[in-house]
Amino acid sequence: MGIMISNSSNEPIYQQIAGQIKGMIIRGHLQEGDALPSIRGLARDLQISVITTKRAYEELEKEGFIQTMQGKGSFVAMQNKELLREKKLKIIEEKLLEVVKESKLLGLSHQEVQEMLQILFQEV
Structure with missing residues (x-):
């Protein structure tokens, strides 16, 4: 498993x-x-x-x-599709929060993080 x-x-x-x-x-x-x-x-x-x-x-x-x-x-068990989507979104939000906190510690701007995210979206 x-x-x-x-x-x-x-x-x-x-x-x-x-x-x-x-x-x-x-x-x-x-x-x-x-x-x-x-x-x-x-x-x-x-x-x-x-x-x-x-x-x-x-x-x-x-x-x-x-x-x-x-x-x-x-x-x-059978999962409520909307509830399952909400749980997935919550996981993503938690991970993004970690990224935002780390970015602020490193002094990265919102624009720099957004550019990184855009590049990653294009690569995957």
Whole structure:
């Protein structure tokens, strides 16, 4: 599944797991109806407690990203397209905020940042 746990992070492990799965759903790497690894299987793969994995899945379910069916497992839930778009926009806004803050620290003007962004848009 490609989940990486950082022991040096201040973020709890269950939040790291939930955040990465949420990101996979938002970016479209996981689609509606896709099965997630079992709680035990993911815990074994990541070499962490089943309780930690269960807590991550509970968070994702509470936020509406996954649904769990007793005896069948956990699956990516149907996502409201507009809500999903808003979540993606929020991620972009957060990243752009980091760029703006760093640009100001370096003394770059709005125009310089805008030119960089325009070049990057043309290259990609």
